[in-house]
Amino acid sequence: MTDPAAIRAGFARIAAEHGRLDILVNNAGVIPRGPLLEPTDAAWSSVMESNLSAYFRMAREAARIMVPAKRGRIINVSSILGFIARPGVPGYVTAKAGLHGLTRARALAVELAPHGVTVNALAPGFFPTGAVDVLHKNPDFNAMVVGRAPMGRCGNPPELAGPVVFLASDASSYMTGHVLVVDRGTPAAL
Numbered sequence: 001m002t003d004p005a006a007i008r009a010g011f012a013r014i015a016a017e018h019g020r021l022d023i024l025v026n027n028a029g030v031i032p033r034g035p036l037l038e039p040t041d042a043a044w045s046s047v048m049e050s051n052l053s054a055y056f057r058m059a060r061e062a063a064r065i066m067v068p069a070k071r072g073r074i075i076n077v078s079s080i081l082g083f084i085a086r087p088g089v090p091g092y093v094t095a096k097a098g099l100h101g102l103t104r105a106r107a108l109a110v111e112l113a114p115h116g117v118t119v120n121a122l123a124p125g126f127f128p129t130g131a132v133d134v135l136h137k138n139p140d141f142n143a144m145v146v147g148r149a150p151m152g153r154c155g156n157p158p159e160l161a162g163p164v165v166f167l168a169s170d171a172s173s174y175m176t177g178h179v180l181v182v183d184r185g186t187p188a189a190l
Helices: 004-018 041-069 090-104 109-115 130-136 139-148 157-168
Strands: 023-026 072-077 117-124 179-182
Touching (some): 023 041, 023 157, 041 072, 041 090, 041 109, 041 117, 090 179, 109 117
Parallel strands (some): 072 117
């Protein structure tokens, strides 16, 4: 994801072998944790590369295949932390907010819409996945997350399938530049 030459080669192979690309789901990244005063410039750059720059490069290369076909769906998997902050992950929060800007501020969406390519994002809340496993195993953190959620629970990874299928399908053909939050109502609750 962070090797521009590998990204170009991968998409060139897709074009050569398949002649088309219908859907790109950008879903990768890193989430190092630590106080604001501890990250090195290299750590900050690594988070930006993985969680923002790589998404841009992947979308750009996908668009090179989609634009001539006049059709495509680009889905950027972001995070609720693009809207709200948590201490200890300043680079991740910043990168995800930037990804929302890349998507929602229509930096990609507006340019690609005339070519039949939609660009939307999915912003999951707290789901028990490998990226946040250490947090979910912490009883205090887990109680705090569940306590703030109007639904009173964390999400289950299969609950993200429906929103991704929706964004990838013709059911969302009139949507672009949107960030779809899948987060049991946390931002709506005080």
